[in-house]
Amino acid sequence: MTRCAVFGTGSWGTAFSVVLADAGCRVTMWGRRAALVDAINATRENPDYLPGVRLPDAVTATADPAGAARDAEFTVLAVPAQTLRGNLERWAPLLAPGTVLVSLMKGVELGTAKRMSEVIEEVVTEDAAGDAAGVRGRVAVLTGPNLAREIAARRPAAAVVACADEAVARRLQTACHTPYFRPYTNTDVVGCELGGAVKNVIGLAVGIADGMGLGDNAKASLITRGLAETARLGSALGADPRTFAGLAGMGDLVATCSSPLSRNHTFGTNLGRGMTLAETIAATRQTAEGVKSCESVLDLARRHTVDMPITETVVSIVHDGKPPLVALKELMSRSAKAEGH
Missing domain, CATH: 3.40.50.720 (NAD(P)-binding Rossmann-like Domain)
Known part of the structure; x- marks a missing residue:
């Protein structure tokens, strides 16, 4: 054997x-x-x-x-x-x-x-x-x-x-x-790893939106634009763009952002409902990788001059203490762009 x-x-x-x-x-x-x-x-x-x-x-x-x-x-x-x-x-x-x-x-x-x-x-x-x-x-x-x-x-x-x-x-x-x-x-090891790491951060964002009761349009928008962020970072690091349309990209992202079994989604939901970071950590018990990795993902993006506004918003809520409602308004007030940006 x-x-x-x-x-x-x-x-x-x-x-x-x-x-x-x-x-x-x-x-x-x-x-x-x-x-x-x-x-x-x-x-x-x-x-x-x-x-x-x-x-x-x-x-x-x-x-x-x-x-x-x-x-x-x-x-x-x-x-x-x-x-x-x-x-x-x-x-x-x-x-x-x-x-x-x-x-x-x-x-x-x-x-x-x-x-x-x-x-x-x-x-x-x-x-x-x-x-x-x-x-x-x-x-x-x-x-x-x-x-x-x-x-x-x-x-x-x-x-x-x-x-x-x-x-x-x-x-x-x-x-x-x-x-x-x-x-x-x-x-494509690079693309597969980035898909798995960034989806945890987007899972936090979707969880926060669900905890705030923002609805399915907001969820779909975060998932889709989160995938765009992941693909931009992947492109800068030499990943195959097709990877993000597959199981390591969209597949993992959908599961994390839609299931109550996802620790990152659950963590974000508790934050969106008004729990403090300490209360959320105590309630989740198991490791939600996106809580720490959101900072390192943002660090990686900045090293390669890649714009990742959803990741930046998650860091501001989780680690800088910014109220989710304030962070949401800032995210939604960003200048309008072409979708391919």
């Missing part, structure tokens, strides 16, 4: 472990809390993140990162985006030689404005003192409209597996293809 390591026992890491096991892989999950690891092994479910979902027998958990990484053909990274670098610096010496590094994370690193694959390449290359191009060929990204609770319940879903090396993408595609989970391959 194909050996897979999944670093992270949150909802998405757990759900993808189910997918891998259902596809015929043997999976070892790593978790930082020994109590949760013990509970997963004893009860065959993740009581903190996916209670009620029975894990396949091919899934086990450990608090030992070396044990999880040993002989893994695929090493899946499913930790919060802003913790990746610190965690991976500790794990890199433990990784199996030649393992394919799979990012499930949808964020941009604060301070560096680097995508998750760039962080992985940088850390792993530094550790191995190897060739960056060689590492890049075994860094893959899995993204798309992938709400963890639905996938763990084995409801039909599709995704994109992206890697600069198409053969590696096809290997990962085979490793996670099940009757209910249909992965497509892509070599």
Whole structure:
């Protein structure tokens, strides 16, 4: 059986472990809390993140990162985006030689404005003192409209597996293809990652609008113009424009902006209803990646002189304390432009 390591026992890491096991892989999950690891092994479910979902027998958990990484053909990274670098610096010496590094994370690193694959390449290359191009060929990204609770319940879903090396993408595609989970391959890592990172920010914006009761026209407008922002940034970074019309772009954006299972949408809805940032963080409990990544996405856009007004508005509400109604008026009063702008 194909050996897979999944670093992270949150909802998405757990759900993808189910997918891998259902596809015929043997999976070892790593978790930082020994109590949760013990509970997963004893009860065959993740009581903190996916209670009620029975894990396949091919899934086990450990608090030992070396044990999880040993002989893994695929090493899946499913930790919060802003913790990746610190965690991976500790794990890199433990990784199996030649393992394919799979990012499930949808964020941009604060301070560096680097995508998750760039962080992985940088850390792993530094550790191995190897060739960056060689590492890049075994860094893959899995993204798309992938709400963890639905996938763990084995409801039909599709995704994109992206890697600069198409053969590696096809290997990962085979490793996670099940009757209910249909992965497509892509070599546009930049576009796939940007689609996943920016959709969290737009999900916050749509959630805020829903919390304010602004209606479906506002929602549709934010989704559409949010996709335009994403595509503009992607174009500046060399992404394939077609990526944003697919699962990693429009597909993921629609799921995040329309589902109550989306943490970013839920977070934004609470802000739009008048909750403070601290109250919203306490109510959401799980990580809403867009809360931190909105700043780094805006940083990335400014470094490439890309105009992203919705992202800028989200940052002003979430981090600058601007009242949503004031931010809305400022956004709507921007000068009129041609749609292709």
